[in-house]
Each structure stands twice: as structure tokens, then as C-alpha cells.
Amino acid sequence: xxxxxxxxxxxxxxxxxxxxxxxxxxxxxxxxxxxxxxxxxxxxxxxxxxxxxxxxxxxxxxxxxxxxxxxxxxxxxxxxxxxxxxxxxxxxxxxxxxxxxxxxxxxxxxxxxx
Amino acid sequence: xxxxxxxxxxxxxxxxxxxxxxxxxxxxxxxxxxxxxxxxxxxxxxxxxxxxxxxxxxxxxxxxxxxxxxxxxxxxxxxxxxxxxxxxxxxxxxxxxxxxxxxxxxxxxxxxxx
Numbered sequence: 001x002x003x004x005x006x007x008x009x010x011x012x013x014x015x016x017x018x019x020x021x022x023x024x025x026x027x028x029x030x031x032x033x034x035x036x037x038x039x040x041x042x043x044x045x046x047x048x049x050x051x052x053x054x055x056x057x058x059x060x061x062x063x064x065x066x067x068x069x070x071x072x073x074x075x076x077x078x079x080x081x082x083x084x085x086x087x088x089x090x091x092x093x094x095x096x097x098x099x100x101x102x103x104x105x106x107x108x109x110x111x112x113x114x
Numbered sequence: 115x116x117x118x119x120x121x122x123x124x125x126x127x128x129x130x131x132x133x134x135x136x137x138x139x140x141x142x143x144x145x146x147x148x149x150x151x152x153x154x155x156x157x158x159x160x161x162x163x164x165x166x167x168x169x170x171x172x173x174x175x176x177x178x179x180x181x182x183x184x185x186x187x188x189x190x191x192x193x194x195x196x197x198x199x200x201x202x203x204x205x206x207x208x209x210x211x212x213x214x215x216x217x218x219x220x221x222x223x224x225x226x227x228x
Contacts, residue, residue: 034216036216036217041202041222042221042222043118043204043206043219043220043221043222044157044204044206044217044219045219046216046217046218047216049216087156087157103157103158103159103172103173104149104156104157104158104159105156106155106156107156
């Protein structure tokens with residue numbers, strides 16, 4: 001599985017958009033990009049995923065570059081409750097039995113400030 | 115619908131003792147995973163399973179064994195605990211087909227080996 005690179009920390013003002021980058025330059029053609037977040041010491045929470053196209057759900061938007069070597073998670077209106085560690089991972093489609101080998105890096109600690 | 119349940123939530127072991135961590139999911143997920151998270155670090159994959167009766171090694175499998183006798187349960191065993199195994203252990207599960215909403219994580223087991 002491709003490895004990812006994320007900045008260790010970022011700050012964002014409350015109410016503003018938080019843009020979290022992720023580099024996955026060795027991603028293969030059938031690997032998906034997933035984003036999770038971990039608040040305090042809770043179990044990580046799924047946010048969004050995508051393959052090629054940009055995706056949006058009620059939590060966030062995911063922008064994937066055309067060459068798929070990087071992506072950006074966008075929280076459109078960050079709140080204090082969005083303060084968390086955000087993980088970007090890449091993994092094979094779930095139907096591939098090697099999908100279980102995807103790993104989490106150290107993530108980006110996002111701090112939303114009043 | 116409980117999701118992913120981990121037991122116990124906390125445990126203190128003496129070096130050399132053995133124990134089993136239980137993970138149970140009620141979502142009919144095919145895939146299950148065990149991760150460990152050391153303080154200030156990301157998650158590292160220990161072992162995973164792509165179906166009942168199957169297991170596979172992840173990044174850091176040494177010192178751990180697993181079993182998946184029933185689809186809904188995934189057990190993680192420590193045969194002879196060491197202080198280096200002090201960590202928070204997270205279990206996760208996911209579907210194996212193309213309709214994937216990412217991993218669902220449990221709330222974690224905090225293990226201290228003294």
C-alpha cells in the first residue's frame with residue numbers, strides 16, 4: 001500500500017475553512033484515499049473517501065488532484081469540536097484481500113481556535 | 115446496534131502474564147483488524163482478518179496472536195506480556211464489498227504492562 005505524508009499540525013480559526021493536505025505520490029491506480037479523525041483518545045471516525053473524483057458529504061469535502069498524487073480534506077466551517085488528529089490513508093478496494101494491510105501514519109493535529 | 119465493542123476497556127498486567135482482548139461487531143462485517151496506538155503516535159496494524167477462520171499479519175505482529183472462530187468476534191492474545199506492549203489497542207471492522215463506508219472502530223482497550 002502507498003504511504004502518505006501529512007503535516008504534523010495545523011491551526012484554523014473557528015468558522016473558517018480548514019484545508020488539510022495529504023501527499024500520496026506512490027498511490028496505485030486502484031487505491032482509494034480515505035480520511036479519518038480521532039478526537040481525544042477515542043477510536044478513529046470515518047469521514048470520507050474517494051478514488052478519482054472529488055467527493056462531498058455532510059462532514060467534509062475531498063479534493064483529489066488529477067494525477068492522484070495528493071488530496072485535500074476540507075472542513076468548510078470549522079468548529080471547536082473539529083479539533084482532532086486527522087489521518088489520510090490509502091487502501092485497495094475492500095474486495096481485494098490485501099486491503100487489510102493499509103496502515104495509518106501519524107496524521108495531522110488540527111487545532112481550531114476561537 | 116452496538117457497532118464494535120471491545121472488552122476489557124482497561125487492564126494492568128504484570129510482565130510475563132497472558133491475556134486475551136475481545137472484539138465483537140454486530141454489523142455483519144467480513145473484515146476485522148487490530149491496531150495499537152502508542153502515546154503521540156499513529157495507529158499500527160497488528161493483525162487482521164478477511165473472513166471467519168482467516169488471519170494475516172500486519173506491521174507489528176510479533177508478540178501477539180489472533181483468532182477469528184466466529185465472524186462477529188476477533189480475539190487478540192498476548193502470551194507473555196512485556197512493558198513494550200503497553201499501549202491502547204483498537205479493533206475495527208469493515209465490509210468487503212464495493213459499498214464501503216470505511217472502518218468502524220471500537221473505543222479502545224488501554225493496557226499497561228508493569
